[in-house]
Amino acid sequence: MTAIGETTSDAVHHPRTVHVTVRTPAGASGEFDFEVDELVISAVNTAVERFVSERKLAAGDYGLALVRGGETTDLTDTNKLEDYGIVDRDVLHLINEKPQVDG
Numbered sequence: 001m002t003a004i005g006e007t008t009s010d011a012v013h014h015p016r017t018v019h020v021t022v023r024t025p026a027g028a029s030g031e032f033d034f035e036v037d038e039l040v041i042s043a044v045n046t047a048v049e050r051f052v053s054e055r056k057l058a059a060g061d062y063g064l065a066l067v068r069g070g071e072t073t074d075l076t077d078t079n080k081l082e083d084y085g086i087v088d089r090d091v092l093h094l095i096n097e098k099p100q101v102d103g
Contacts, residue, residue, distance in 0.1 A: 032047060
């Protein structure tokens with residue numbers, strides 16, 4: 001419904017927020033709220049920044065993967081979360097983008 005004098009195109013766009021769990025490679029987890037139209041790289045940066053500040057993750061290059069129904073989908077940094085149908089209570093996993101090298 002629009003207000004008097006307001007057309008549908010004037011209505012303010014309110015992105016939808018999803019509440020998800022993000023896990024680190026070492027198994028630490030945290031709860032995050034992201035906008036569905038947020039880029040994957042933005043979500044990665046938010047999660048990495050928090051986990052690093054909490055000393056639950058070493059700084060590095062990470063990506064995200066969605067695990068749902070036994071299937072794992074790697075998320076492309078330049079796509080939006082909505083491109084993958086991310087919904088409340090999904091679990092996203094940070095994955096190391098660079099291969100680990102033994103010393």
